[in-house]
Amino acid sequence: MSKQPLDLTTQPHSQQNKIKWLIGLILLMFLILWGWNFWKKSQAEKQDSFSQWSKPVPVRVVGVQRGDLQLEIKAIGTVVPASTVNVQSQVSGVLQKIYFQEGQYIQKGQLLAQIDPTPFQVALAQAQGTQQQNLAQLHNAQSELARYQLLYKQDSIARQQVDQQQALVNQLKGQIQANQAQVDAAKLQLSYTKIYAPIDGRVGFRLKDAGNLIQANEATGLLSITQVHPIYVQFAVAENYLDIVREASKNKQSIRVSAWDRAEQKQLATGSVQALDNQIDLNTGTLKVKAVFANTDDALFPNQFVNVRLNAKTLHNVVHLPSDAIQHGAKGTYVYIINKENKAEVRMLKLGMVSQGQTEIVEGLQGNERVVLEGIDRLSEGQDVQVVQDDHAHPAQAKTVAG
Incomplete structure (x- = not known):
């Protein structure tokens, strides 16, 4: 059996075909990738054209x-009455009558209450009686002294009797002065049975009713009076504004202050700075300021919480x-x-x-x-x-x- 010869020319030809197919495949992949990127970019640009972020x-x-x-300067303040007085009785006795209404606005010197004056009237009468008795003794002693002095001039009595009578007269004069002091003290105690208003202001709730036995200088007292015309608002400002506030105060400028309600929707009153505290609070780093308000319309009430606005400076x-x-x-x-x-x-x-x-x-x-x-x-x-x-x-x- 004879062998046919091998055709070597077919092998290089097949290798060339494989390389061509591989190159074509690579080119095709690049074309597909480029087309995909181009399509994706066009879609993104199309979406951006409708995006809100690309618009103005x-x-x-x-x-x-x-x-x-x-x-x-804005701050939080508290309304403080100009004066607060706790009215107490200076004598003990039965409270007979009350002459004020709770919440009433009263004037200084107005009668507020009456304590039973009978025991004090008796004490006054007793002091006056003792005074009259000693006055009669003094008059008698003075008459005796005049007779002794006449007899002494006539050389009828010794000088010692005149001096003794003179000493008796001086002693009785001292007693008269003591009696007068007792009478004045009794009158003073009697005057304390009528209690008058020490200041103008508004009366609070009464703390004692008529008929009760009142003790002198009781801690609770009879009533309290707060002076609200004028009235003060106390607040604190940061020490950063210290120079501005002090400068205006030194120049005696009237620093305007307005008080607003809790919601800062309504202005209650306007006033001016009255005084600055003498030191800065180390705990808060603030300076206390007190402003005064006329409060003629009673818009501000003692211990009321208010928002404060202080006109510190005008920038031109x-x-x-x-x-x-x-x-x-x-x-x-x-x-x-x-x-x-x-x-x-x-x-x-x-x-x-x-x-x-x-x-x-x-x-x-x-x-x-x-x-x-x-x-x-x-x-x-x-x-x-x-x-x-x-x-x-x-x-x-x-x-x-x-x-």
Whole structure:
């Protein structure tokens, strides 16, 4: 059996075909991958065209203001009466009658109560009787002394008798002075049976009823009186404002103070600073301040809780804007302003004093910019914006209360 020769020319040809197929497969994979990326990118661009994040950000802007800014210090205060008197009886006895109504406003010197005067009238009569008795003895002794002096001139008696009679007269004169003191003391005790108002003010609830036995200087007393015209409000301010308050006090300026209700919705009264405490409280780092109010309408009531606003200082011709527009970041304090192309720009600031809703701008703004107040969360440098509300044309009047 004969062997056929092997055809070596077919092997290189098959290898070349395999390489061509492999190259084609690789090219096909690259084409498929490129097409997939192109389709994915086009889909993303299509989605971005409908995304809210790619559109201009709607914002509300306010105008930076330049003008006077009133710095007010805000504090919590307590209404304190000008005077508080606990009326007590100075003598013991039965309370006969009460001449006031609970809650009544009374005048100084007005009769409030009557204690049974009978025992004190008896004591006065007894003292006056003893005084009359000693007066009669004195008159008799003085007559005897005149006779002794006449007899002594006639050399009828010794000098010793005249001197003894003179001593008796002097002794009786001393007794008369003591008797007068007893009479005055009895009259004073009798006067204490009528209790009068020591100050103007409003009467509280009575603590004793008529018919009770009253002891002198009892701790509970009969009633209390609080003077409410004028009235004071005591509050504390941070020591940071010490220089401002002291400067106004030294210049004898009247520092205006207003008292507001608990919800800070209604102004109750206006007054002025009366006095500053002589030291700062180490525990709180605050200075106590007392303000006086006329309180003619009785809007303030003793021990009432009030919110206080103290007009400490007026800043003239300063740049200020709403505090809500100010942002705080790692680089410092800044705001977003809107330029002429309606794009957002970051503007770094240096701040001054703070008022309720308003902050003084020391550096960073000139007073004619538009500042973003709402819609800040989606903003970035150069971001297009859509102004939905512009308060620049009608800037709000700055409210002025500092915390």
